[in-house]
Amino acid sequence: MITVLLVYVDDIVLSGNSLFEIQSVKNHLHAKFHIKDLGPLKYFLGLEVARSKTGLILNQRKYCLELLSESGMLDCKPSSTPADPCVKLHANQGTLISDPSPFRRLIGRLLYLTNTRPDIGFAVQQLSQFVSCPREPHMQQAMRILKYLKNAPGSGLFYPSNTPLKIQAFSDYDWATCATTRRSVTGYCVFLGKSLVTWKSKKQSTVSRSSSEAEYRALASLTCELQWLPNLFNDLQISVPVPYSTFCDSQSAI
Incomplete structure (x- = not known):
């Protein structure tokens, strides 16, 4: 069993796979501090949450x-x-x-x-x-x-309730898109099953001298993200099969 506690200043979200454990944490917190239980998560820091039998919408x-x-x-x-x-x-x-x-x-x-x-x-x-x-x-x-x-x-974002826990990651780039510095932009996204779990769009730190180099840098940035994700999955006790599937559209970068 696992219970996850998310704290942002005085806002708290509790999640887990055991209602008994979640209630135990609530009781422990209430014994130390005065807290207000708002029930099932519907709104948190501007994010709206809607649940259904098919999944969860953010x-x-x-x-x-x-x-x-x-x-x-x-x-x-x-x-x-x-x-x-x-x-x-x-x-x-x-x-x-x-x-x-x-x-x-x-x-x-x-x-x-x-x-x-x-x-x-x-x-x-x-x-x-x-x-x-x-x-x-x-x-x-x-x-x-x-x-x-x-x-x-x-x-x-929609997170389906029944989806294979398999990682698929995609990377791409926009070569020399910055008119001032001619630096390229990295873009990537990572799916856990059919659920989008992480993504990025960021200007690269150096100038790429070819489209292949820009693609390679984007792929390297994605690889760094994939090195970190297993630590998060381990903390959440999520078993994800390896190796991960990674895709890019440049044969020269591969």
């Missing part, structure tokens, strides 16, 4: 709608994509924003939204590199993300 619908409302985009025309592929963002092109605080606050909130919306990860990553000196084109692209969110504010 989303941030309320958070997303609040973000749209505060930005004045609640009644905007939805967009089918989070970014315009024809637009290349530059650090020194366009009019400077007189007050960068709203842009910085918006990017920070969008970054938190990526906890359940990996589909906006790349677009937000692209904009986050301009928070120190944002310009009008950057704000326009941020509004594009909000229009995309308006399309389906309740989208999130």
Whole structure:
């Protein structure tokens, strides 16, 4: 049996495979501190949780709608994509924003939204590199993300209850995408069965001199993540078969 305790300041989530053990931990905590039991998990730090016989859904619908409302985009025309592929963002092109605080606050909130919306990860990553000196084109692209969110504010992650516990990992890259530094962007995602458990979209630390090198760096970053995951699975007493299946679309990198 296992019981997992998640603590963030004064918010606590308890989970486990034994209701008796979970209740025992609750009783122990209540004996030491005054706690309030809110029942089955439905809302935690902006994340909404919905359970069914088929699985569990995580989303941030309320958070997303609040973000749209505060930005004045609640009644905007939805967009089918989070970014315009024809637009290349530059650090020194366009009019400077007189007050960068709203842009910085918006990017920070969008970054938190990526906890359940990996589909906006790349677009937000692209904009986050301009928070120190944002310009009008950057704000326009941020509004594009909000229009995309308006399309389906309740989208999130689904974790099916019955799925083989097998790791499948995918990596890719966007070569020399940064117009200023010509550094590439790493992207990867890891599935446990049909459940997405970890993902990343991040600019690489050095310039890759070829597409194969950029792909190799992305694959190396994914491999580091796969080296760490078994430790988490062991702590949670989850048995996952090895080896893991890893995929990339570059024969030269392999």
